[in-house]
Amino acid sequence: MRIPPHNRRASRTAVAALGAAGLIALGAAPAAFADEAAPDLVVGDIAPIEGVKPGSSLDQSVTVANKGTKAADKVWVSYSVTRGLGFADVPANCAAHQVPSYDEMTAKSNVVCEFDQAVEPGVGYAPEKPLAIKALDRALNDDLRVSVGDGEPELDEAATTPVAGTAPAVELMERQPGGEGTEQAVDVPVTTVNTADYEVTGAALKGDVGDTVTLKVRFANAGPAWVLTREGDPLIKVLVTPPAGTSVVKPHGFCEAKGKEYACGTSQRWVDEGGGETYTFKLKIDKKVAGAKGSVALSAGDRPFDPDKANDKADITLDVTGGGSGGSTGSTGSTGSTGGSDGSAGGSSAGDSGSSTTGGNLAATGSFPATLQIAGAAAAVAVVGTGTLLVVRHRRAQSPS
Structure with a gap:
C-alpha cells in the first residue's frame, strides 16, 4: 500500500477556492449536504498502559465503530508512537513510516492499516489480530495515538517513504457493541518501568x-x-x-x-x-x-x-x-x-x-x-x-x- 506525499498547504488552498466557488454556484446546497447520509467513524476508548518492561511487546487491541447513517466502503486505522516505542510484525495491508522531530514535535513511528471492507452503521469492529507494539530499551514515558478514517490519511511532508509490512494481512471482524468511544482519534499514555x-x-x-x-x-x-x-x-x-x-x-x-x-x-x-x-x-x-x-x-x-x-x-x-x-x-x-x-x-x-x-x-x-x-x-x-x-x-x- 502506497501513501503518497501530500502538500497540506497547497491542498487547503485549492479546497478553499473550490469551496467558495461551490457556495456561489449552489446557493443553499450546503444545508442539503448536511442532511446527506454519511459514515461517522470513531475509535474505542483505550485505558492508559502502565508497567511495561523494556524489550517486551504489548498487543494493543483497538475497536472502531460507525456512528453515522451510511456504511464506510473502506477504512484506514492509523497508529503513532513516540520514540520509546516501535512496531513488530506489521501486517501486509499496513505500511510503516517515520517522522523526525521538528519544531516542538517529538519524533514518531507510524503504521497505517488499510481495510478494504465495509463498516456498517451501528456495528463495532476490531482487527482479527492486534498490532504488536514493542517497548524499546529507551522507553519510559511515551504516547500512543490511534485514529480511524474513511479516507486515506495524508502523509507528513517530513515523513520517510512508507514500507509495507511482511506479516500476514488482517481483516476487521465484527464484535459485540459497546465501548466504541466517541472520537475519531484517541491518545494513550504508555509508561515503562525504566530509569x-x-x-x-x-x-x-x-x-x-x-x-x-x-x-x-x-x-x-x-x-x-x-x-x-x-x-x-x-x-x-x-x-x-x-x-x-x-x-x-x-x-x-x-x-x-x-x-x-x-x-x-x-x-x-x-x-x-x-x-x-x-x-x-x-x-x-x-x-x-x-x-x-x-x-x-x-x-x-x-x-x-x-x-x-x-x-x-x-x-x-x-x-x-x-x-x-x-x-x-x-x-x-x-x-x-x-x-x-x-x-x-x-x-x-x-x-x-x-x-x-x-x-x-x-x-x-x-x-x-x-x-x-x-x-x-x-x-x-x-x-x-x-x-x-x-x-x-x-x-x-x-x-x-
Missing part, C-alpha cells in the same frame, strides 16, 4: 584579575531511557552559580538571572538518552577571592526515574593566578566539559531526532538583540526556559506530542 540518569558536569577556571574567561557546564541524560516531559508537568532547570569575585559578561541564551544564580532551561520538553545541553558563559574575573567556588546543579523536583542523586550537582572552581587589578581580557579558562562555544548540545546520535541546543544571544533580560538574523523561512529557534517555548513553526502536519 534515566540526569547528571551535570562542572568546570575548572583559571585566569588573572581583569581577564574574561569562558565557562562551559554540561547537563546530560546518561540514559538508558529518554525522558519526555508531559504537557503541564514542570520542565527541568539547571542552576548555574558563578564563583565569587566574578561577574557575568554574557550569559547563555537559555539562562535567566535569579539573584546570584542563573536558571537555565532546555531546548525541548524532552531529553534523549545521550543528549542534553551545554551552557556557555563569559565571566570577568573582578578580584581574587580565597577559595572562590561556584556550582552547577539540577533544580529540585520529583524525578522518580532518576534514583542517582550523587551527580545532580558539581563544582565550578576558580584559580586566580595574579592578585593585580589589571590584565588581558582574552583568556579562556578550562571547562571540564564539551560543547560548542555557541552552546550547542552534544551526544545525540545522528538521525535520532534528539534534543538540539541552539546557541543563544539573549541578554540577561531574555530579549533578542537587534542584530539577530534568521536565515531562511524554515529556520527555527526553540528556547524552553522556566516554562517558555519560542518556536518558528514549519508548515508541516503532525499530531502533537
Whole structure:
C-alpha cells in the first residue's frame, strides 16, 4: 500500500477556492449536504498502559465503530508512537513510516492499516489480530495515538517513504457493541518501568584579575531511557552559580538571572538518552577571592526515574593566578566539559531526532538583540526556559506530542 506525499498547504488552498466557488454556484446546497447520509467513524476508548518492561511487546487491541447513517466502503486505522516505542510484525495491508522531530514535535513511528471492507452503521469492529507494539530499551514515558478514517490519511511532508509490512494481512471482524468511544482519534499514555540518569558536569577556571574567561557546564541524560516531559508537568532547570569575585559578561541564551544564580532551561520538553545541553558563559574575573567556588546543579523536583542523586550537582572552581587589578581580557579558562562555544548540545546520535541546543544571544533580560538574523523561512529557534517555548513553526502536519 502506497501513501503518497501530500502538500497540506497547497491542498487547503485549492479546497478553499473550490469551496467558495461551490457556495456561489449552489446557493443553499450546503444545508442539503448536511442532511446527506454519511459514515461517522470513531475509535474505542483505550485505558492508559502502565508497567511495561523494556524489550517486551504489548498487543494493543483497538475497536472502531460507525456512528453515522451510511456504511464506510473502506477504512484506514492509523497508529503513532513516540520514540520509546516501535512496531513488530506489521501486517501486509499496513505500511510503516517515520517522522523526525521538528519544531516542538517529538519524533514518531507510524503504521497505517488499510481495510478494504465495509463498516456498517451501528456495528463495532476490531482487527482479527492486534498490532504488536514493542517497548524499546529507551522507553519510559511515551504516547500512543490511534485514529480511524474513511479516507486515506495524508502523509507528513517530513515523513520517510512508507514500507509495507511482511506479516500476514488482517481483516476487521465484527464484535459485540459497546465501548466504541466517541472520537475519531484517541491518545494513550504508555509508561515503562525504566530509569534515566540526569547528571551535570562542572568546570575548572583559571585566569588573572581583569581577564574574561569562558565557562562551559554540561547537563546530560546518561540514559538508558529518554525522558519526555508531559504537557503541564514542570520542565527541568539547571542552576548555574558563578564563583565569587566574578561577574557575568554574557550569559547563555537559555539562562535567566535569579539573584546570584542563573536558571537555565532546555531546548525541548524532552531529553534523549545521550543528549542534553551545554551552557556557555563569559565571566570577568573582578578580584581574587580565597577559595572562590561556584556550582552547577539540577533544580529540585520529583524525578522518580532518576534514583542517582550523587551527580545532580558539581563544582565550578576558580584559580586566580595574579592578585593585580589589571590584565588581558582574552583568556579562556578550562571547562571540564564539551560543547560548542555557541552552546550547542552534544551526544545525540545522528538521525535520532534528539534534543538540539541552539546557541543563544539573549541578554540577561531574555530579549533578542537587534542584530539577530534568521536565515531562511524554515529556520527555527526553540528556547524552553522556566516554562517558555519560542518556536518558528514549519508548515508541516503532525499530531502533537
